[in-house]
Amino acid sequence: MKNTKALRTWLDDMKLNHPLVIAGPCSAETEEQVLKIAHELKDSDVNYYRAGIWKPRTRPGNFEGVGALGLGWLKKVKEETGMKTCTEVANAAHCKLAIENDVDLLWIGARSTVSPFIMQEIADALAGTDKIVLVKNPVNPDLALWLGGIERLYTAGIKNLGAIHRGFSTYEKTKYRNIPEWQIAIEFQNKFPDLPLINDPSHITGNREMIFDVSQTALDLNFDGLMIETHVDPDNAWSDAAQQVTPTKLKQIMEDLKIRKETDTEAAYKSSLDTLRAQINVVDGQLIDLMGKRMKVADEIGALKKQKNVAVLQSKRWNEILGNMILEGEQKGLSEEFVLRMFKAIHQESINHQEKIIKG
Ligand SMILES: O=C(O)C(=O)C[C@]1(C(=O)O)C=C[C@@H](O)C=C1
Numbered sequence: 241m242k243n244t245k246a247l248r249t250w251l252d253d254m255k256l257n258h259p260l261v262i263a264g265p266c267s268a269e270t271e272e273q274v275l276k277i278a279h280e281l282k283d284s285d286v287n288y289y290r291a292g293i294w295k296p297r298t299r300p301g302n303f304e305g306v307g308a309l310g311l312g313w314l315k316k317v318k319e320e321t322g323m324k325t326c327t328e329v330a331n332a333a334h335c336k337l338a339i340e341n342d343v344d345l346l347w348i349g350a351r352s353t354v355s356p357f358i359m360q361e362i363a364d365a366l367a368g369t370d371k372i373v374l375v376k377n378p379v380n381p382d383l384a385l386w387l388g389g390i391e392r393l394y395t396a397g398i399k400n401l402g403a404i405h406r407g408f409s410t411y412e413k414t415k416y417r418n419i420p421e422w423q424i425a426i427e428f429q430n431k432f433p434d435l436p437l438i439n440d441p442s443h444i445t446g447n448r449e450m451i452f453d454v455s456q457t458a459l460d461l462n463f464d465g466l467m468i469e470t471h472v473d474p475d476n477a478w479s480d481a482a483q484q485v486t487p488t489k490l491k492q493i494m495e496d497l498k499i500r501k502e503t504d505t506e507a508a509y510k511s512s513l514d515t516l517r518a519q520i521n522v523v524d525g526q527l528i529d530l531m532g533k534r535m536k537v538a539d540e541i542g543a544l545k546k547q548k549n550v551a552v553l554q555s556k557r558w559n560e561i562l563g564n565m566i567l568e569g570e571q572k573g574l575s576e577e578f579v580l581r582m583f584k585a586i587h588q589e590s591i592n593h594q595e596k597i598i599k600g
Pocket residue numbers: 538541542552553554555557558561586587590591594
């Protein structure tokens with residue numbers, strides 16, 4: 241699968257003057273709830289009305305969705321409000337039912353994207369469809385697996401494709417429910433700049449207070465749209481209560497978000513940007529130069545250790561360096577997370593250099 245302009249035809253054809261918006265409840269609970277939310281979202285920027293009817297849950301015993309019954313409710317949403325509809329599909333039977341019931345857009349959840357067998361089953365079930373199909377990132381931060389899933393659909397003749405970035409699972413507790421790892425979304429765009437990419441701040445944050453901030457970051461990073469879970473009574477939602485917003489709040493978020501343009505043609509802007517980018521080029525060159533110098537010193541330490549048969553890894557010394565660098569970084573406005581990541585990478589390269597010498 242190659243990047244082509246044709247990948248974004250379905251989105252371009254919508255001729256939107258704002259990001260694509262998908263909103264609606266995490267789960268369809270009752271017909272009344274589904275219709276009430278839909279009516280409240282009818283006259284807004286929302287392009288597709290979402291409602292999960294088959295819900296993959298971490299543990300058994302939780303509400304797992306109303307099932308096929310909800311498809312009739314989505315049909316009613318379309319009849320009564322004119323809004324297009326979408327839902328998650330996770331196997332061939334779901335795909336068949338969703339298509340039969342004229343759901344307009346289907347998405348594949350993170351727990352399905354991880355499984356090539358499931359992705360192939362879904363691709364075969366949807367083969368040749370002109371429905372829009374969006375693929376959420378797998379739960380683990382694996383870009384190749386994400387793209388591989390999309391490619392299975394493409395190969396099955398599904399051409400109206402896109403991706404949803406919903407963040408990644410971690411063992412450690414963070415302020416996010418699923419950490420965004422924005423770097424993966426950036427790499428995604430580098431590989432497929434024309435494949436529509438939607439952000440799902442609801443699953444990234446797990447917390448309605450953080451949804452605006454993550455949505456703005458997504459727009460600042462050129463995302464094409466947002467999927468935001470919306471409920472008339474979020475606190476009493478049957479699933480994911482903490483991350484849903486009310487329709488009124490959603491409208492406010494859409495109003496407050498700043499939509500950035502790709503670039504600006506004004507001469508003064510271009511010239512200032514060129515000057516600053518020239519400075520960045522110089523500093524980047526210095527960084528590489530310094531890294532090269534640091535690794536030469538590491539090589540010398542490696543040679544010394546080889547003579548005396550001393551281990552490469554020296555945890556005490558390394559932890560001292562890390563502690564000092566975090567403190568120094570803080571004074572220069574660098575986050576602890578960044579300093580840790582950077583120095584862990586430097587340490588690994590230093591170890592690789594010394595390993596070459598000690599084994600040589
Ligand atoms: O100080 C050492 O012993 C080194 O080998 C250097 C260095 C480093 O790159 O700073 C590399 C490996 C050790 O684990 C600790 C530190």
